[in-house]
Structure formats: C-alpha cells, structure tokens
Amino acid sequence: MPSKQELLDLQFIGARCQLIDLAAFLDRVDRHEGKSDFRLDALKKALPLLLEDRPDRARAVLEAFSDHSAEPAAKATIQGAFGAPTP
Amino acid sequence: MDYIEPHAHMVSRSTDDYEKMALAGCRAICEPAFWAGFDRSSPEGFRDYYRQLTDYEPKRAAKFGIPHFCWLCINPKEAEDAGFAREVMALIPDFIDSPTVLGIGEIGLNKNTRNELAIFEEHVQLALDHDLAILIHTPHLEDKLKGTRLTIDALANFPKLDRNRVIIDHVEEHTVDLVLDAGYWAGMTLYPESKCTLSRAVDILETHEGDRLWLNSACDWGVSDPLAVVKCGLEMRKRKHADEAIHRILFDNPKRFLSQCPNFRLD
Numbered sequence: 001m002p003s004k005q006e007l008l009d010l011q012f013i014g015a016r017c018q019l020i021d022l023a024a025f026l027d028r029v030d031r032h033e034g035k036s037d038f039r040l041d042a043l044k045k046a047l048p049l050l051l052e053d054r055p056d057r058a059r060a061v062l063e064a065f066s067d068h069s070a071e072p073a074a075k076a077t078i079q080g081a082f083g084a085p086t087p
Numbered sequence: 088m089d090y091i092e093p094h095a096h097m098v099s100r101s102t103d104d105y106e107k108m109a110l111a112g113c114r115a116i117c118e119p120a121f122w123a124g125f126d127r128s129s130p131e132g133f134r135d136y137y138r139q140l141t142d143y144e145p146k147r148a149a150k151f152g153i154p155h156f157c158w159l160c161i162n163p164k165e166a167e168d169a170g171f172a173r174e175v176m177a178l179i180p181d182f183i184d185s186p187t188v189l190g191i192g193e194i195g196l197n198k199n200t201r202n203e204l205a206i207f208e209e210h211v212q213l214a215l216d217h218d219l220a221i222l223i224h225t226p227h228l229e230d231k232l233k234g235t236r237l238t239i240d241a242l243a244n245f246p247k248l249d250r251n252r253v254i255i256d257h258v259e260e261h262t263v264d265l266v267l268d269a270g271y272w273a274g275m276t277l278y279p280e281s282k283c284t285l286s287r288a289v290d291i292l293e294t295h296e297g298d299r300l301w302l303n304s305a306c307d308w309g310v311s312d313p314l315a316v317v318k319c320g321l322e323m324r325k326r327k328h329a330d331e332a333i334h335r336i337l338f339d340n341p342k343r344f345l346s347q348c349p350n351f352r353l354d
Contacts, residue, residue, distance in 0.1 A: 001293070002327050010325060011286070058287060059260040066232040066261065067199075076167045076198035081228035 094303035192222025
C-alpha cells in the first residue's frame with residue numbers, strides 16, 4: 001500500500017481541483033438569479049462532515065444525501081432521482 | 088490486462104467500443120436486460136430486445152473474439168406498471184434456454200415502490216423455479232440506501248435462495264456492508280459522476296474482504312466508460328496493489344461467480 005506521502009504525490013492535485021470546483025460551484029449558484037432548492041441545502045449540510053475526524057467520511061456524506069424512510073412508497077411519481085432526498 | 092466485464096449494456100454502445108475492450112484485454116462481456124432510456128410502448132418490444140440480447144449481440148461481440156452472455160428480466164424502471172411487467176415476464180421463458188443466458192437480471196427497485204417490490208419478488212421466484220442465478224440493481228442516488236435495505240429484507244423471505252448465486256450491484260460506501268454482511272456478492276459500478284469513481288472503488292477494496300466483490304462499468308447510453316474496469320485495474324496498480332490482487336478482482340472473482348451459471352464458458 002502507498003504511504004501518506006505517496007498518496008499526496010498521487011492525488012493531492014486532483015483533490016485540490018475538486019475542492020476548488022466545488023467552491024466555484026457555490027459561487028456560481030450565489031451569483032445567478034432565482035431561488036435555490038433542497039439540493040443546495042443538502043450539499044451545505046454535508047460539507048461539515050468533511051472536517052470530522054472519522055474514517056468513513058464518504059459513507060457519512062452518502063448517508064446525508066439518502067432517503068432514510070423505511071416503508072415502500074405507494075407509487076412512483078418520477079423515474080429519476082435528484083441526488084438528495086426531497087423534503 | 089485480462090479482465091471480465093460482468094455488467095455492460097452493449098446494445099447502447101458502438102462497435103468501436105467492442106474493439107477497444109478487446110484491445111484492453113476483455114475476455115467476456117455479460118449484459119443484463121435494462122431500461123432503454125424510454126419506456127417501451129408494448130410488451131412485444133421486449134421480445135425484440137430479448138432477441139437482440141440472445142442472438143444479435145453475441146454475434147457482434149464474436150467479431151472481436153469476445154464471448155457475450157446476458158441476463159433477462161423487465162427492469163425496475165418499467166416495473167411500476169405491474170400488469171405491463173407481468174406481460175413482459177411471460178415472455179422470458181421463451182428465451183431462458185438460449186445458450187448464452189446466465190440468469191435473471193438486472194431486477195430490483197428504482198423508486199422503492201410497492202409495485203416494484205412485487206415484481207422484484209416475482210422475478211426472484213422465476214429464478215428459483217428455473218434454478219438460475221440473480222443479478223440485482225440497486226436504486227440511484229438518494230434512493231439507494233432505502234432500496235438496498237428493502238431488497239435485502241425481501242430476499243430474506245426466500246429461504247431456499249442460495250445467497251452465493253445472487254449479486255447485488257451498484258454498491259457504494261453506505262451499502263456495501265449491508266450486502267456483504269447478508270452473505271450476497273456485491274458489485275461496484277464505476278461511473279464518472281454517480282455510483283463509484285475509480286479511486287473510491289479501490290478504497291472499498293482496501294477496506295473490505297474482496298472475496299465476493301466485482302467491478303463493472305455498466306456502460307450504457309449515459310455518462311459511462313466501457314473501459315472503466317481495466318482503468319480501475321490501472322488505478323490499483325498506481326496504488327501498489329500486486330498484479331495477483333488486480334487479476335483476482337478483475338478476472339478471478341467474476342469468473343468464480345459466473346461459473347455458477349451453466350452457460351458461462353471461457354473458451
């Protein structure tokens with residue numbers, strides 16, 4: 001397995017790029033007109049998870065973007081998905 | 088590097104993709120029945136689709152020296168209309184004895200509804216009645232966690248089911264333990280934007296026992312990459328995984344699961 005130093009050499013620039021892209025996305029949404037929706041709320045709610053000292057941040061973010069209800073839905077009103085649970 | 092693509096929707100891909108996969112070392116392709124991107128207007132549309140999967144696509148793959156196999160079902164996205172779904176399912180026995188059919192799939196849930204669940208359970212029974220393996224789709228994005236739990240709960244109602252012959256696909260960090268802990272195989276789908284990226288799939292491999300895991304591209308008409316499996320092998324190599332470990336995940340594991348299907352053969 002690679003060391004921390006080797007992982008940084010391999011992937012730091014990519015991770016840096018993804019973080020700047022996310023920051024730019026938030027700037028972009030702020031800059032444009034109209035109303036935001038539950039998806040941006042879910043994104044902002046998940047961001048603090050990145051700074052938690054835990055070994056499963058990816059899992060925590062996925063769970064934050066998940067529908068946690070337990071019962072089957074009565075019927076489907078759409079076929080697709082939004083990426084965050086509808087309020 | 089030699090690899091098996093255990094989940095690809097080649098009816099949506101170009102002939103160039105077959106050539107690229109052959110050049111990259113692909114030794115077999117398995118194609119589950121799926122949604123065409125739009126709802127078919129009649130059950131008979133599925134008859135043509137099953138002909139394409141069992142007859143035409145193996146011939147197209149053979150031109151590049153790749154054996155092609157398939158799984159049959161009506162996909163979850165078109166299972167919400169249960170009456171329509173049952174008409175389609177009635178066609179499946181006509182094709183089940185085709186020489187390249189592996190089993191029933193990809194069945195499962197999409198929006199986690201009661202109708203989807205009923206049709207899923209009827210597919211499981213169909214597989215049991217014909218002693219076939221099962222490939223299960225798990226829902227997209229926010230619906231995946233709930234859908235995976237509902238799927239595993241529903242499967243528990245089939246005590247005769249051999250869990251070693253069931254693979255639950257599209258797992259991610261929040262669902263992989265649910266699947267493996269219940270005794271099923273788990274598939275990781277490598278997509279650029281949803282499901283697993285290459286790096287995250289390797290993370291899962293590094294943090295789990297890999298005996299019941301496989302990788303697939305699930306390449307289709309959407310944002311996807313038919314070379315994703317072999318690219319993940321390269322990602323493993325960059326992260327210092329031994330060649331034997333890479334071969335085990337890319338080739339041995341899918342071969343071991345698929346060899347439980349009598350029609351799966353690598354010549």
